[in-house]
Amino acid sequence: MEQYLLFNSQDFPILSTLILMPLAGAIVCLFIRNETFLKLWGLAVTMTTMALSLPLYFLFDQTSDKYQFAELGQWIPALKLDYVVGVDGISLPLVLLTTCLMPLCILCSWSQIKARLAEFVFVLLIMESAMLGVFISLNTVLFYIFWEGMLIPMYLLIAVWGGPRRDYASIKFFLYTFVGSVFLLIALIVLYVRSGSFFIPDFMHLHYPFNIQLMNFVCCAITFAIKIPMYPFHTWLPAAHVEAPTAGSVILASVLLKMGGYGFLRFCLPIAPQASLYCAPVIIAMSLAAIVIGGYLALGQTDVKKLIAYSSVAHMGFVTLGIFLFSMQGVKGAILQMVNHGITTGALFICIGMIYERTHSRELEVNKALGILMPAYVTFLGIFSLSSFGFPGTNGFVGEFMVLAAAFSKYILVGAIAVPGAVLAAAYMLRMLQKMVWADSDGHHHDCHDGSDDHRVLSDINPREWFILAVLAIFVFWLGFKPGLVLDIMDASVRHLLIHVGG
Amino acid sequence: MLPEIALITMSLAFFAATLAKTGHDLLERGALVLALGVLAASLATYGTSGLFFFKAYKIDAFSQTFKILIALGLFLILWMGAGFRGVNRKFQPEYYMLLALSCLGLFVMISAVELVSIIIGLEIASYTIYVIIPLRRQPHQREPLEASIKYVFFGGSATGISLYGLSYMYGLGHSTYLADLGRVMPGLLASQPLAVIGLVMLLCALFFKLALFPMHFWMPDVFVGAAHETTCLVATLPKIGAMALLVRLVAMAGQDAPQLCLILSIIATLSMFVGNLSALNQHDIKRMLAYSSIAHAGYMMVGIVSLNQLGLSSAIYYLCGYLFMNIACFMVLYNLSPEGENLTFESLHGLYRRSPLLAAVLAVGAMGLSGIPPTIGFTGKFMIFSAALQKSYYWLVGLAVLNVCISAFYYLRLVRAAYSSVEESDGRICLSVPSAVLGMVMIAAIILSGIFPQDFFRLTLKAVLSVL
Numbered sequence: 001m002e003q004y005l006l007f008n009s010q011d012f013p014i015l016s017t018l019i020l021m022p023l024a025g026a027i028v029c030l031f032i033r034n035e036t037f038l039k040l041w042g043l044a045v046t047m048t049t050m051a052l053s054l055p056l057y058f059l060f061d062q063t064s065d066k067y068q069f070a071e072l073g074q075w076i077p078a079l080k081l082d083y084v085v086g087v088d089g090i091s092l093p094l095v096l097l098t099t100c101l102m103p104l105c106i107l108c109s110w111s112q113i114k115a116r117l118a119e120f121v122f123v124l125l126i127m128e129s130a131m132l133g134v135f136i137s138l139n140t141v142l143f144y145i146f147w148e149g150m151l152i153p154m155y156l157l158i159a160v161w162g163g164p165r166r167d168y169a170s171i172k173f174f175l176y177t178f179v180g181s182v183f184l185l186i187a188l189i190v191l192y193v194r195s196g197s198f199f200i201p202d203f204m205h206l207h208y209p210f211n212i213q214l215m216n217f218v219c220c221a222i223t224f225a226i227k228i229p230m231y232p233f234h235t236w237l238p239a240a241h242v243e244a245p246t247a248g249s250v251i252l253a254s255v256l257l258k259m260g261g262y263g264f265l266r267f268c269l270p271i272a273p274q275a276s277l278y279c280a281p282v283i284i285a286m287s288l289a290a291i292v293i294g295g296y297l298a299l300g301q302t303d304v305k306k307l308i309a310y311s312s313v314a315h316m317g318f319v320t321l322g323i324f325l326f327s328m329q330g331v332k333g334a335i336l337q338m339v340n341h342g343i344t345t346g347a348l349f350i351c352i353g354m355i356y357e358r359t360h361s362r363e364l365e366v367n368k369a370l371g372i373l374m375p376a377y378v379t380f381l382g383i384f385s386l387s388s389f390g391f392p393g394t395n396g397f398v399g400e401f402m403v404l405a406a407a408f409s410k411y412i413l414v415g416a417i418a419v420p421g422a423v424l425a426a427a428y429m430l431r432m433l434q435k436m437v438w439a440d441s442d443g444h445h446h447d448c449h450d451g452s453d454d455h456r457v458l459s460d461i462n463p464r465e466w467f468i469l470a471v472l473a474i475f476v477f478w479l480g481f482k483p484g485l486v487l488d489i490m491d492a493s494v495r496h497l498l499i500h501v502g503g
Numbered sequence: 504m505l506p507e508i509a510l511i512t513m514s515l516a517f518f519a520a521t522l523a524k525t526g527h528d529l530l531e532r533g534a535l536v537l538a539l540g541v542l543a544a545s546l547a548t549y550g551t552s553g554l555f556f557f558k559a560y561k562i563d564a565f566s567q568t569f570k571i572l573i574a575l576g577l578f579l580i581l582w583m584g585a586g587f588r589g590v591n592r593k594f595q596p597e598y599y600m601l602l603a604l605s606c607l608g609l610f611v612m613i614s615a616v617e618l619v620s621i622i623i624g625l626e627i628a629s630y631t632i633y634v635i636i637p638l639r640r641q642p643h644q645r646e647p648l649e650a651s652i653k654y655v656f657f658g659g660s661a662t663g664i665s666l667y668g669l670s671y672m673y674g675l676g677h678s679t680y681l682a683d684l685g686r687v688m689p690g691l692l693a694s695q696p697l698a699v700i701g702l703v704m705l706l707c708a709l710f711f712k713l714a715l716f717p718m719h720f721w722m723p724d725v726f727v728g729a730a731h732e733t734t735c736l737v738a739t740l741p742k743i744g745a746m747a748l749l750v751r752l753v754a755m756a757g758q759d760a761p762q763l764c765l766i767l768s769i770i771a772t773l774s775m776f777v778g779n780l781s782a783l784n785q786h787d788i789k790r791m792l793a794y795s796s797i798a799h800a801g802y803m804m805v806g807i808v809s810l811n812q813l814g815l816s817s818a819i820y821y822l823c824g825y826l827f828m829n830i831a832c833f834m835v836l837y838n839l840s841p842e843g844e845n846l847t848f849e850s851l852h853g854l855y856r857r858s859p860l861l862a863a864v865l866a867v868g869a870m871g872l873s874g875i876p877p878t879i880g881f882t883g884k885f886m887i888f889s890a891a892l893q894k895s896y897y898w899l900v901g902l903a904v905l906n907v908c909i910s911a912f913y914y915l916r917l918v919r920a921a922y923s924s925v926e927e928s929d930g931r932i933c934l935s936v937p938s939a940v941l942g943m944v945m946i947a948a949i950i951l952s953g954i955f956p957q958d959f960f961r962l963t964l965k966a967v968l969s970v971l
Contacts, residue, residue: 076955076957145877148875149876152866152870152918155915159922159923160922167923171919175908175912182904182908186888186901186904189885189892189900192889193889
């Protein structure tokens with residue numbers, strides 16, 4: 001077992017602390033009564049977690065494909081079940097994404113959540129713990145526990161603090177994801193029965209007969225396809241996104257969806273390489289469907305949050321497309337696209353949250369012509385929209401470009417179908433931007449000094465919101481001009497994975 | 504023999520109390536103290552072993568483990584029923600006496616290794632519960648009486664079928680001692696179809712107590728008709744006793760008994776489906792819990808079907824978890840109904856505002872029952888499915904997993920009802936300190952025993968090893 005792990009030199013259990021710190025913070029915040037102190041406490045805990053995760057980036061050994069900062073402990077000796085955690089090049093970007101986004105989530109809910117704030121911060125911190133646990137656990141049972149452990153907090157997040165149709169949306173989310181998880185449970189138990197071990201890296205090095213691989217791949221793929229979500233299983237996403245509070249939408253879009261992609265890379269590809277190669281055409285077809293149909297669906301939306309939700313479906317279509325092209329460029333592009341999508345879509349949801357706080361509506365018709373009233377806000381909105389459809393210079397460009405290049409180099413037809421999807425992204429984003437920033441539908445421009453019929457008093461963004469959006473914008477451009485920051489980390493692990501898959 | 508003596512003492516004490524006129528508080532505290540005594544006695548005699556009464560009564564790790572479980576269950580139920588609101592106050596001493604006698608019957612049932620003694624224990628346990636079911640707050644109501652009549656008739660016919668099966672076993676095995684039967688059973692099961700039928704019929708009384716298909720019809724009506732404390736009792740303690748007996752009898756069959764396992768798998772599958780599908784439509788919470796109880800018995804049967812060490816011990820582990828989760832749910836129901844009345848989902852609305860602790864207890868209990876990590880419900884199901892997959896029961900596990908998905912829906916409805924807000928809700932529920940402590944203990948028990956199951960599991964493994 002130890003040959004796949006690289007223990008860190010400092011002897012400080014940094015990964016376990018990353019999980020336990022938000023958990024401890026969550027329990028403490030149940031006893032805090034003062035509202036401001038609660039928010040500050042949540043901010044403090046998430047920022048400490050973020051600070052703790054930064055050394056992971058700087059001390060990461062980019063040449064090794066082993067699992068670093070690993071920790072090994074006894075858990076259930078009767079089943080030979082150990083507590084193992086570790087990060088490699090694939091999970092590290094996602095861990096950093098999670099820890100860096102959580103403080104922003106707390107910040108963006110500062111004035112939005114009025115009722116039951118203590119439980120809200122509690123749920124957010126528990127979710128952070130569970131999300132980090134999913135990315136760093138190297139033991140299938142631990143992975144499953146964290147995976148399922150996210151369901152109830154997310155359900156509560158939507159059901160208690162959500163919009164008008166939150167009952168429907170939360171139940172749909174819960175049941176869809178729960179059914180998917182149960183398939184994962186079957187796959188994991190069958191793996192245990194066949195190999196006698198729960199340790200994830202072990203599975204990469206065992207060879208299974210093809211029908212077991214196929215069964216395993218199908219079960220895992222159903223789970224992750226529901227989570228990502230891929231085309232036929234995506235209907236829970238618009239409902240959940242629309243009804244969730246801003247922080248909930250950000251977590252859902254930025255992190256939860258990535259777990260599906262991570263699951264493909266961690267479970268489906270290493271354990272069932274031949275089955276993955278065999279099923280790749282189906283998955284690629286579903287990805288293309290997601291890209292194109294998601295784009296069309298987004299084009300027709302009037303509710304901004306639903307528009308971004310469908311755009312998420314389309315973007316994650318690029319991710320699965322990249323993964324199942326089985327080339328270095330494709331997989332690295334897919335992972336980078338995951339990180340970028342997390343940043344960009346998270347930012348877009350935060351923007352929408354801000355405008356919702358002001359106008360109390362998410363409809364495009366109500367939130368139009370904001371350019372005159374809120375110039376700083378629409379600047380940021382514009383930046384993130386450009387990034388969303390992959391404008392060069394922003395982070396969205398690099399991921400999409402790499403996936404498209406990989407698609408073209410492998411199958412020209414696939415690339416040819418995916419490119420209109422990228423164009424559609426531009427179409428719906430610019431449509432949204434045009435409506436929200438400049439004009440209304442009949443081209444009539446609002447002029448402030450002619451006593452216009454626009455009597456809205458909308459304040460521009462305040463310093464807290466400036467800070468959130470500025471940080472995200474910095475990341476957009478930084479990763480846009482220097483994607484190597486993320487791409488270099490994942491190099492060794494992705495190479496190792498692809499050698500194993502042999503595509 | 505210490506736990507049995509403690510129980511006899513308890514029943515004699517309450518018998519004396521029925522003749523005297525003692526205050527309610529004294530009775531309640533006396534019951535708690537004596538139950539604690541029984542629990543202490545069971546824990547103290549854990550390591551002992553011996554054979555009594557002409558080798559008909561065996562004390563080993565297996566029996567003592569189950570006695571600890573039952574004593575713990577008794578104590579928790581008495582703790583939960585503080586205030587004694589659901590049952591007619593006039594009959595309080597009789598209630599406690601019959602409870603103690605029922606547990607005594609269960610102890611006899613668990614420790615007996617001779618078929619007739621087992622039936623005697625079974626009957627002692629059953630008759631006492633027949634009597635306490637109609638004892639509800641408002642006398643002469645139709646529902647409790649209907650519930651008790653159903654229980655009596657069903658229980659009686661189940662025992663009748665069992666005796667018939669016993670006669671077959673005696674005829675084929677030439678002995679009523681389980682040790683002798685265990686030697687010849689694997690061969691008989693393979694060669695004589697009558698042996699399989701006999702064993703299954705013998706198990707019918709146990710299917711009745713566990714509420715497995717097709718002996719489950721009594722459960723919803725009894726749950727609805729009886730008081731909350733009695734329902735909790737019926738849902739947990741007889742099941743523990745029946746499971747002990749089931750494991751003992753099925754372990755006789757050896758490692759491989761295809762026909763028996765086929766019948767048991769069919770029973771398990773049908774129980775799960777009947778339970779889960781019927782529970783989807785219920786409005787009354789206790790009725791829903793009854794149907795879900797049928798489904799859980801099905802899951803436990805999946806563990807037993809695998810007939811290996813992991814399977815049997817995981818079934819026992821799951822049962823223990825089921826005890827905790829049941830007590831959690833019934834505790835909430837008990838505290839929510841001041842008159843001891845039955846509750847629907849509407850009564851749960853706004854619970855988080857009225858009592859956050861009760862809402863949390865209900866949520867954790869529902870999460871555990873539906874099998875969401877990190878609760879004991881998940882760990883138990885995980886181990887049961889692992890055991891079944893080890894014996895390649897792919898279809899069975901697939902259907903069980905499908906049932907887990909179905910069950911998620913109605914358990915989620917419980918959580919949703921508790922956490923939904925309502926404009927005008929009834930006043931705050933003030934929980935007495937013992938009840939609040941019990942709530943927190945239950946939450947901790949459900950979650951911690953799910954995350955750290957080693958010690959528990961070692962206990963159940965040791966117990967099963969002494970039987971196999």
